[in-house]
Amino acid sequence: MIPGTKEWTTSCEWRLDGFEPIVARRMVENILSLWGVHAETIDDAKLITSEVATNAAEHVRRELRKAGVIHFRIDLSGDTLRFEISDPDPRPPLLIRAAHDDEQYRGLTIVDALAKDWGFEVASSGTGKVVWWTQTISHP
Template sequence: MIQGTAERATSCEWHLDGFQPIVARRMAESTLTLWGVPAETIDDAKLITSEVATNAAKHVHPELRRAGFIHFRISLSGDTLRFEISDPDSRPPLLIRAAHDDEQYRGLTIVDALAKDWGFEAAASGIGKVIWWAQIISHP
């Protein structure tokens, strides 16, 4: 656990039209830095956030994009971070094993390799899905 911290959480929401995944990556970095999370854990969190946010922005049906939002939540409990990115598309994410020379389909493989655990569920609102992952804070 990070010294002197209680449970913490923060969230943000962005309109899908014009959303750039780097915004979510920067939010993760600034939040985790503020919370005193070690750099190695932050680096993994930024990479995973980029992959999941990119998938959410890239693969949402166009008709959902115009009125849709991406919601990003980060929480800390003890030495466990939990991240959630929701989008209005209910189709489940697909973990595809990319061929050696394939330049796509590596996002969820990266999540699978770096996160302690991950998954997805229907959004509580009944619209869309939430992709979540957990990371254990690495201690230097």
């Protein structure tokens, strides 16, 4: 962490059409590195971001994709990071326990395992949802 720093915020948005989750992962890596966050926390944040951003990119209903955007926000307050990814689809994310040999449905299980806590809410605009999670910063 940067000495004396207690609060930081950043946000951005991308058009849903053509969005690739790798863009969000790179943003997380760059911003958290700039903020002096420990590599272990960054790795977990990138993995969770990848899963949530992939869900947003792949599961938004077709009729909402063309004009839709993904909003992404990261807040740092003390030792707590809060992430938010919003998309225009109001359907809630589903935590499904995948079968041992199932190659899908593992994303939110990963989020559930790595995040301090997580959830979703209706977007403040009234359209779509916000999936959020928090992480505690690990120290070397």
